[in-house]
Amino acid sequence: MTKKSKSERKRLLANLEQVNEELGHLRNLMLGEVDVELDEGDTEIVEREKTAALIAVLERRQQDIEHALRVIEMGQYGICERCGGQISPARLEVKPDATLCMNCQREVESINRRSRAPRAAPSRW
Ligand SMILES: [Zn+2]
CATH class of the missing domain: 1.10.287 (Helix Hairpins)
Structure with a gap:
């Protein structure tokens, strides 16, 4: 260690x-x-x-x-679970329990948002 x-x-x-x-x-x-x-x-x-x-x-x-x-x-x-890259020390400083690098985190979040976000109500006219 x-x-x-x-x-x-x-x-x-x-x-x-x-x-x-x-x-x-x-x-x-x-x-x-x-x-x-x-x-x-x-x-x-x-x-x-x-x-x-x-x-x-x-x-x-x-x-x-x-x-x-x-x-x-x-x-x-300090190693990204998704891509195996290094997680930047600055990021670890802010979020010591980060398991994804910035890029992967953003991607995962945007995937989550897409699947969780309620569909926009269809317009009725
Ligand atoms: Zn990554």
Whole structure:
């Protein structure tokens, strides 16, 4: 393991710990009893939905970090999974858990967007 990937590993582990802590906290919130007056119910539901959305984001983040850690352990850190090219250090600086180079990331995102985006409503005239 190179010195660089060792320090990245440390950073990712610290990051993961943070995410886990936050997730634990949010999950506790979700487990809490909803104990509100009827007319406050809506706010409570909105709050819970926000919490649930945040949990989903953090879970995703957790998976990304865990994935990046596995990649480091396999000695593949900083190498694009898609094209095998080097991921630029600048990109890794911003996103230490990146597993794709900038180009591949853009391509993957545009493919995802295309397949997920709802079709434009057909015009009716
Ligand atoms: Zn690539």
